[in-house]
Amino acid sequence: MWTLKNSETIKTILITGASGGLGSAIAHHFSSNGWKVIATLVSEHDRKVFDGYSNIYCYQLDVTSQESIEKAKDQILLDHKSIDTIVNNAGVGYRSFVELSVDAEIDSIVNINWLGVVKICRAFIPHFREQRKGQFINISSIAGLVNLPLGSFYHSTKQAVESFSECMSYELMEFNISVCTVQFGNAPTNFQKNVVKCQKSDIQSYNCMMEKISEILQNKSTKNTTLTNDIVEKIYYIAEHPNKCFRKYTIGFDANFMRYFRRFLGYRLFNIVIRRKVFAK
Structure with a gap:
């Protein structure tokens, strides 16, 4: 059940990549707190995760396709009078050595993680501008703060x-x-499990580094048991309290530690620490 609000105060949020993981968690949390949720999905088959939620509306939208974005936008704005917040959540991972990278995977991650955000913002800015209000919450990562192997x-x-x-x-x-x-x-x-990785090669140092990094990241994911809930609650707070000035919100111990650790050490010392951590025998 979702908390009923006065119809005049019900807000609407649009979430890209809402079919699973963080996107689904955000959609369910906002729904349970009385928001009207527009969940955009790459595949129509994914809408079953929202069965039984009368205030979650599903639309097919592929952030890599301008045609798909425009079609979904037209239908969404026809069905819904106003959108208050857009969460650009759709994203994928690609873990590869530059030498072993392939064009298709590079194009995919750029088109989804960056250009997808650009195109969604571009499509909905006119709506926000005409109604004289709106909010973009763009999901970044610790990867947006520091550079790691x-x-x-x-x-x-x-x-x-x-x-x-x-x-x-x-x-x-x-x-x-x-x-x-x-x-x-x-x-x-399931983000780490779904990360695309380059194939093993005959370069042994590459294979060892891939195993080490994958193990570190998977262990971190397992240990951060409350992080998803913390992220969802923080995004809800941000949506309820939009700030006119640009803000960067860093959530969780890992991201905050790395942010200040990098700032304190500077890039040269930070690079040395990371290399020793990764290449330690």
């Missing part, structure tokens, strides 16, 4: 989201449209 592609896209969001915020302040980013570490969702 085997993150050449994932980190690049998340840091692009950070730069894009901050630059865009200047354009939209006059129209009462707020922009923020949210960074966090490895939450206990």
Whole structure:
């Protein structure tokens, strides 16, 4: 059951990549707190995760396709009078050595993690501008704060989201449209399990590094048992209290530690510490 609000105060949130993991958790949390939720899904078959929720509305939307975005947007704005908040959550991982990377996977992560955010914002800015209010919450990552081994592609896209969001915020302040980013570490969702990795090679040092990094990240995900709930609750707070000025919200011990650790050490000492951690025998 969801908490009933006065019809005049019911707010609407749109979430990309809502079919599973963090996106699904955000959708269910906002629904249970009385928000109207627009859950966008790559596949219509994924809508079953929201069966029984009368205030969650599902739409097929592929953030890599301009045609799909426009079609979904037109139908969404036809069905719903106003959108208050958009959470750009859709994202994928790609863990590869630069030498072994393949074009299809590079294109995929760039098109989803960065250009997907760009295109969703571009599509819905006119709606926000016309109603003189709106909020973009762009999901970043600890990868948007620091640079770590085997993150050449994932980190690049998340840091692009950070730069894009901050630059865009200047354009939209006059129209009462707020922009923020949210960074966090490895939450206990299926994200790490679904990360695409390059194939093993005959370069032994590459294989050893891949095993070490994958083990570290999976262990972090397992240990961060409360992180998903912390992220969801923080996003709900941000949505309920939009800030006109651009903000970066860092959630969880891992992300906050790495953020200040990197700032304190500087890039040279930070690089030495990370190398010793990864290459320790």
